[in-house]
Amino acid sequence: MVGLRFDLRDTPPEAPALRAELRAFLAEAGRHWSPRVRAYSWMAFDRDFSREVGKRGWIGMTWPAAYGGGERSFLERYVTLEEMLAVGAPVGAHWIGDRQSGPLILRLGTEEQRREFIPRIVSGELAFAIGLSEPDSGSDLASLRTRAEKVPGGYRLNGRKVWTTNAHRCDFAITLLRTSPAPDPKLKHQGLTQLLVDLRASGIEIRPILDLAGEEGFNEITFDNVFVPDSLLIGVEGKGWEQATSELAFERSGPERYLSSLPLLTAAMDSLHDEPAAPEAVGRMLARANTLRQMSLSVAGMLQDGEAPAREAALIKDVGNDFEQALPDRIRALYAGPMPDDVAEMQTTMNMVARSYSLRGGTREILRGIIARQLGLR
């Protein structure tokens, strides 16, 4: 369809055995996860859990063995991700490192950086945050102003990042900063640079921000003359925009863009047997979940083949976000009386958290702008 391809993929031959292993582990690990924790899923931060995941080889599954990676396929990794999300596992402490920061360092980092960071991401020890948004730069990210000024041996940072998920619990943030002023507003994509920032460095202040559901989910980070050594420059100075946007196929294509609320559907089903409207509603949701899963697998297959399906990723994120965002309300609409306590706890939290689905990682409107360009609307 109009230049967008979604060829069907099979799950890998290893899938059944891998799923069995994952499910046994998750059933045990998940005995005490509250419905609220499951409602946050990949924004929920649990370092002990991530270390256990790392121990079993489920972080950095596709990365080279030289750095501790598993050298397994993207599709095996896909199976691992979807099994975790389907039960609402609190994967936030390793999610960003596994999805974005690790691949970025492997692709563009120096040998020293790879040796320094990758093995510790793999073990679940190092947690990463994404430092893109600023108070005045959201969708228009390239307008960002936080400065990284070149000084002997490194950079000096001044400015602010905001909405940085879990930054107060993380070790490092991959940040996008301005190393030279844009020559003019039309060329704002120039002069941007990616730096790895140690979140415990002196001059950094991290102020947690309460989200609407009452969690300290994200933060405001203030940089006051923070020194970052040259050794933490990622890739090439001034190429930050190209580098950061090339991560987007990874950031947007995963199963977390449609599965965030699935645990609520499965949790609710057993209390809906006597509800006459339930079969149709559940059937529609499962039909969509299955279709989105095939689309998502298709994109994972393209990543496996070394392609960068950024536009397909934007499309699946948009369709997936609509589904996962509407789900809590659709579940609520099936109960005439009160929901069972655990369903109610998850539904109430998720209904609030779901507002973020079509914001984080690029808003609905921005994604639809990307799709429109792909359609050839000029």
Next chain:
Amino acid sequence: MSEMRDILLEQVERLLADQSGPETLRQVEAGVWPAALWAEVEALGLPLAMASEEAGGVALGWDDAVAVWVALGRAGAPVPLAESMAAAAFAPAAGFLALAQPDGTAMWGRAAAQVLAGDGALHAAGFTPGKAQPSNEPWDRATLPGGEATLLAGALVNSAKMAGGLEAVLTLSVDYANVRKQFGKPIGQFQAVSQQLSQAAGEVAAAGVAVANAGRAVARRGLGGAEFEIGAAKVITGEATALVAAVAHQVHAAIGFTQDYHLHFTTRRLWAWRDAFGNERFWAQRIGRAALARGGANAWPDLAAREDG
């Protein structure tokens, strides 16, 4: 993707490009059997393609057949080739084979050599015109043995045609948004327009994947083993139709509300096909009832296991 599929697809697409268009569709709606086009598809051996070689076919698989049906749908399916192919997959026979719904209605029943009925067997039947359809395609009625033997195949045929029709509607709308100018620029440059088309594109892509997935499931597990995927395809194509047709007509505005401009040939067909062989509600209920009976704890494992080897 098989080589056979590529060959057939190319033949069908060429034929439709050369010999079909709004005029053919208008004739169909006037009740004129597209004899010339049918003669061409028969000359190519297409109706029997899914039959075994002994029965005169090439044993075309369901997944490959689905790709051909999507192509037919893109052109408004001027001949009931998809229906005839599916019927011949059950019971190969010469001539046009109609495919009856459980209630005994069949598109182009009056022109059929025989009809595959709900009992899974071919019958010669006398058809009379059935209820009016938004597409004005002749859905005829006969007294036939009941049963659900054709239900899954018919739902797959119609969702495949819809996936194609949806693509065609989107393409038409994007093209129109690029050429129609108001306020000094193409309307596609207004975000209020382009964002709707982007959302529609998401639904079109989902419909295509749902249908391809259903075809693959049938090729692997037979119709009975693919009830979930076929039902899902009918649900998703039906839901997509609601949004995509609405967006297409909004973007086209008054010109799309006319008989002269050809958007309506496809949108009216989509509205008819989504009701054929079970609408979204029918299939969602089936899927949902089965899943509720299996319980919440099995819902994800069942979904995930569907294509695991």
